[in-house]
Amino acid sequence: MKTQVFGHLNTISLDVPRTSDLAKMNQRLVDASSQFKKKQGKGTIDVWWLFDDGGLTLLLPHILTTRKKWKDCKLRIFIAGQPERIQQDKDEMQLLMKKFRIKCDDIQVISDLNVRPSVESWKLFQDMIEPFRLHEGSKDTTQAEALRKEHPWKITDHELVTFEEKTIRQVRLNELLQESSRAAKLVVVSMPIGRKGSVSDYLYMAWLDSLTKNLPPTLLIRGNHQSVLTYYS
Template sequence: MASLLAKFRIDYSSLTMVAGITEPPGTETVSFFDNLLEGFRENEASDQECMVTDEEYSIQKQKTDRQLRLRELLQQNSKDASLIVMSLPMPRKGSVSAPLYMAWLEVLTRDLPPFVLVRGNQSSVLTFYS
């Protein structure tokens, strides 16, 4: 990673490779997320686009847990950063409701330093010659 940053002439003061993204999130983080969704939960499917059904919540459980765990890692490792730059989670229209997606973004960014979320188009644009 340090070699790659140097090739692209990106100055950095510290570099820490973080492990543990696959671990389950803590109960406090899950509780925080559930409170965010409190007014947007629904037991059964309906025509309302602004609700998160139990079915959607269970289908997106793995992605949700990943976002929650990422929050914990960001708080542990980046709370003193001047700026955090991260790729934006890809919204999947039709599979992720707006309230669930926005709750993911809120969980990632709340109570952290300034945050830049960058969205790409799934194409690699960084090229370099060795």
Template sequence: MARETCKRDIFIKSAKLKAFHSVVTSHSLRQGIQSLMEVAGLGKLRPNTLMLGYKNQWMLQEQTVVNEYVDILHDAFDLNFGVAILRMPDGLYGDASVPLQLAELVDAGISAEQNDTMERAETKQLGQKLRSQLGPHGDLGRTNLNESSQQNSRDGRLSTLMQKQKSYFSERQPKGTIDVWWLYDDGGLTVLLPHLLSLSPSWSRCRIRIFAPVTEQLSTEEVRMTSLLRKFRISFSSVIMLSEMKSRPSSESVEEFMKLPGGEESNREDVKEKTFRHIRLGELLRQHSTNAKLIVVTMPIPRKNTCSSILYMSWLETISCKLPPILFVRGNQQSVLTFQS
């Protein structure tokens, strides 16, 4: 616990951040996040949004792991938190199960003396590993050398991918768009987050495009949405009202969805229409936002006792696959936009 606290103290100081942070220990990820949501922050500076990485490999994991992931979302909503889930095209850090302690230490600015201590420990471990691989004559087998070479190559590619993803939101972006798909009124968090991001010098060259479904006449809806965004002082380049949201998805897209683990469950009458709606949303995202630098879309809520964790992850998968970085956002229904300046 003390070591983790020290590492985070060093990181906050080196990054010149002003923040309150808490470190907790628990027997599971869900319990740890529950504790953090309850203790993090101070007074009015308590956080109101939980941000997670998308579980890219959910189809390869046990159902209990997927259940825990979705239960974390339920816990956040129960505690009146907003939720954001970020999906990168190659997964966060490549979704590789490799130790990240060394990268964390470098980022945190650990002193040279501490780094030397870590390096000596790692060198000792490496020596023990090599000795265990020595043949009867004290030499390494050719197979082990080849495996080591291949592993080094994979580690190098992984390191490059990690650095690229970690700097994606801090490096200066070329001209492009941030596409906001504001599908439900969740208090305005879906619009506020990309607006704040666009104020950063790194993202100042990216224009915000607002996509919203049509519920009445197209011209009336567009005028009303434009007026509302201007009252809230949200900078945007265009408002695109979509009347195709209510259309049925193509048979090809439905067939692709049925191949997912939640495909069979989607045949239930109480979830069939929602499933079609999410499949259709995925089609429209790939039609309009394939070239966006970032997509922000209102996140569907997993209803307890109605939508299983497998079906819910299948919905998120069909919405977000084959797309640029996408951020699912769902506010806690408390307004975060004001008319006051």
């Protein structure tokens, strides 16, 4: 339903959700807020440990499985690897889990993380960020500088080029997550780093939105590279 607001100089069209849509949205929020208050049935906690961050991304899901509400869930671990050493990477990860006494039912090595995402996925991402781009490259120097000062949180053409590889990675990772983890009770993923002053607010939030799109409840974790795994974990 659209409501039009008329003024002396212009007309503004606002998208106002219908009452039924609001009711459904509120119910989803209520369901989501109480989802983890009850015992989780049989299923998996999928851990996508993509960077060695000290082990926090592994430790927290392991602790969850020792609690009553999550005891029926099993850990599945996904790690990034190279096609020519998939078995070696898997064996090394199994040794690490055994060393720290973390029970894991399945370890999968993802060897095609660096493949470009599909045209459709990439277009959806481009469409999503379009309203938040400056497009300063099409302006003269003075106009471009004024835009950057007025909207420092928006996405510049320069940073899109600078962080293209990292952006592609988030879109591609979501494709892989949807292929392997759509049925998980919980997905735990290494959180991408966004350094203050180098990545705009909108681009970083677009990364997170793209990464978690159409997934089960997802927990983003990033350790500070200090080891939290010990022989007594």
